[in-house]
Every structure is written in C-alpha cells, then in structure tokens.
Amino acid sequence: MAPKLPTSWAQLPPAFLLPDAFLPLIAKRGVKNGWSTAVPRSKPNRFNQQTAGLPTLTQSPAAALARKAYTLPLRTGALGIKKGMTAIYDPETGIRTACTVLQLDRLQVVAHKTRDKHGYYAVQVGAGWKHASNVPMALLGHFTGAGVSPKRHVAEFRVKDEKGLLGVGQSIEPDWFIEGQFVDARANCRGMGFEGGMKRWGFSGQGASHGNSKNHRTMGSSGGSQGSGSRVLPGKKMPGRMGGQQVTTQNVKVLKVDKEKGLVILSGCVAGPKGCIVKIQDAVKKPWPVIPEAVGTVKEALKATA
Template sequence: MLGILGNKVGMTQIFTEDGSANPVTVIKVGPCVVTQIKTIETDGYNAIQIGYQNSSTKHLTKPELGHLKKSQIQPLRYLKEYQIEEVNDFTLGQIINVQNFKEGDYVDISGKSIGKGFSGNQKRHNFSRGPMTHGSKNHREPGSIGQGSTPGRVFPGKKMAGQLGGKTTTVSKLEVLKIDSKENLLIVKGSVPGKPGNLLSIKPTKRA
C-alpha cells in the first residue's frame, strides 16, 4: 500500500461501543497526485513519487517546476517518494486519497517534532538536580563532564544541554480508528509529532 501526505488538525477523543474513551489525532490527508513512477528498469528500484498541496510557481524552484511540467501536473508544494513492490497499479496524475486506507489498519507517521529551543540536562535528558539547601551551588548545573588529564577531552555523544526538538521523528503502529471520506480525514489512536498544521507522512506499517 502507498503512503500519503497530510496535515495534523489536532487531538480529541472518541468513545467506542463499550464506552471507553480513546485519545485520537485527526489528520487531514491528501488528496495527493502521482507525479513520477520509478521502476527497476529505469531507476534501479520501484517507487512512486506523490505531490501534495497546490502551490503558486513562486514557491517552487525551476527544476521542480520543470519536473512537474514534464508530467503535465500543476505546481505542488510538497513531493515525497515511497518505495513499493508493485508499480503497475499506478498511473501519472492518479489521485491518492484517504480511501487508500481502511479502519483497523496500522500506520507509521513521520513529522517534525515540536521545537523547544536550547534546553538544559534536566529537561532534555531527564537528569536529576542537585540539592536545593545547605549552601549547595549545584542546582541545575551539569556538573563534571570529563575525567581530567586522561583522556583530556570530552567524548562525542556526551549528554549535555543543547537544542531540543525540531527534528524529524516517527511514531509507529498507530491504529486507524475512523475514516471520513467526505472530508478526507484520517483518525488515528494516539499522538503524532508536531503542532496542529504540521506536515505529516503516513505510510502503512510493515508486517513482520
């Protein structure tokens, strides 16, 4: 099954028939357009490239405009490629929407996480703080970070203060609880990366 692009709408909760409440994320997906078909013969692998969200030409580079014009497709703001096993079922210009999924499917959703700026060790790595009384001057400081003259340096990967969030992350195996074909809404159980409006990539979870 092919993946799709969409935007996070927000979170809410829905109730099942047994009365239990489920936290869910509402995602506005597609419609997306097939902009390129790659095959083993021409590119070395099978893949489908899709485009999402109509855009004006001023937001695209000349190579992007030329690429879409070659396929006789309108300017699209986002392009994303998904590798699949079989490409014969797809054609250029084909519309991909929420109907490609069904209730009960499991999906992996990728997006940029919420950026939290420059953060200290307590917030970034869940370090414990120092004592707050008896003249302690180490409340939220990182403390000693090295071993002295030997090795005389700080090893790469040391957990220290720094940029937190704002990176592409993936949440796996989220269950599709409901689909609204009329509004192109995908409702999945649980949370997904980013704030409302965040661009998301939704693809089926690979079965083991």
C-alpha cells in the first residue's frame, strides 16, 4: 500500500526535495500573487468599454459635438421677463389652468458663435434696454458693432449647426414659439437667504418639552466621534444659504402667444420671482416643433442680413 501523503502544507518536506510540479503551487499561493479559487473572469476597464452595439467614446472635440447632435436644439431660444402668474379658463370644458406670463422686451440677436472660431455653434441674444452711460466701453463697442441698442440682459443659446444661426440684429418676436409646443425654461430660483435646517432641509426639529431648553429648531449633532472619524463628513445637511441657484423646468407647454403685447404664456409655474429673466428654448426631450415658413425661418433672416 502506498504511503499516505501529508494533508498540511506545513508537513511538506523542503522545497529542494519536492518534485518540480509542486514548486509553482507553493510560489504562487496567496492573494498577493493573484491566487484564487474563484472562476477566472475578465476585469473590465473603467473607461472605453467595448459594449455591444455602442461606439467607443473618444476625446476629440468633434466627437463631443457628435454626441450632442441629438440633444442640441435646432433653433435659438429667447429671453423673457417674468411678469407673474395667472389662470386661463377653457370655456368648453371649464378647466382652470395656472400659467406664467413672460414678456419679450426688445429681444435681438447680438452675435453668434461658430465652430471654426469658437469651437461650437451658439446665438447670443440681448433683451431690454440700458443707457449708454451705464455700459462699459468694451461692451458698448460690442453692441455698436452689432448695430443694436445697449441691452440689459445678454444670454447665449447653443444650436446644433450653422442653420440655426440668425442674422445679427434680427429681432425675435413672441411668434418665434408656436402655441402647443414644449419648451425648457430655466431661471434663478427665489433666494431665501440664510435659513436653518428645518426650512432648508425639512428637519423635524427636536422635542418641545422633556428637558429640551432653547433647542427646539436646532439641527442637533452634526457628526459622531470615533464612528465617523471625529469629524463632520462632507456634504452634511446644515443651515446655510438657501435658494438663488439655477433651476430648469423641462417640457413646459406654450399655451398662448400674443405678438402685439410681446407675451408668451407658459403652462404651470416657472422658477424665479417676478421681474427675473427666464431663458426659454425648444424642449430637448420632445420632438422638435414644425415651424411654418412664415414664422421665424432662417432663410428670411439670412436674406435680410445679406
């Protein structure tokens, strides 16, 4: 009968007495050397994974623009001044719809960005009016070169290609948008100032009695001791400045357009107080609107500036 082999690695004889077949097992044993009993599997890379049906991401500017080709609007947007909210009644159904009233004030194209010069396509528009004595000389020369009056508000809207570039100096009227289409509205929300944890984050507060003294609306402990490293973790919800950041409301329906009064009426509410500036542009998550030939065509704009 053959002798019984040792069951423990510690009982094995020295390495120089073992056959050559056992040496690779002893040298590569351990997690540090990549030894594992699991089924061998490939470890995917973090970036540029070869996924079936999807192209490999590249880092060139042309590739970045190609990836945004489906989400960049075909037309420029507009700047509106929020006048407040009201309601519209449907005489047939009797349904009351809350709406936001925006006014377009002397909205004109100031400049446009091109791919050859700036790396992307965009239209710069200006709204309102400002006295020339209150405008810096550099900005005043920018308006003078475009042939427009000094504007109080200036914004830039990305477009897909050169077909969406309007002529410099062209006016954008409320009929640039069509009743029934969807737009994305973005504005700076109403600033609240410095607020506590209950109003800013919705904390429930502490007890009203049972020994609680003058700490009813405080947030309590901001961090543990040894469990969290004796520190306050980054991102902790605490009192601070509330509001004032940009908020985008997507898929807002255009209920009515009044060209004579310069009004665009949107369904529902839009972020921002009365008198704030609101940027509106064709919604990126809805089909692009079908624009009639008589309303806001690029061909007519190019002919006017030629």
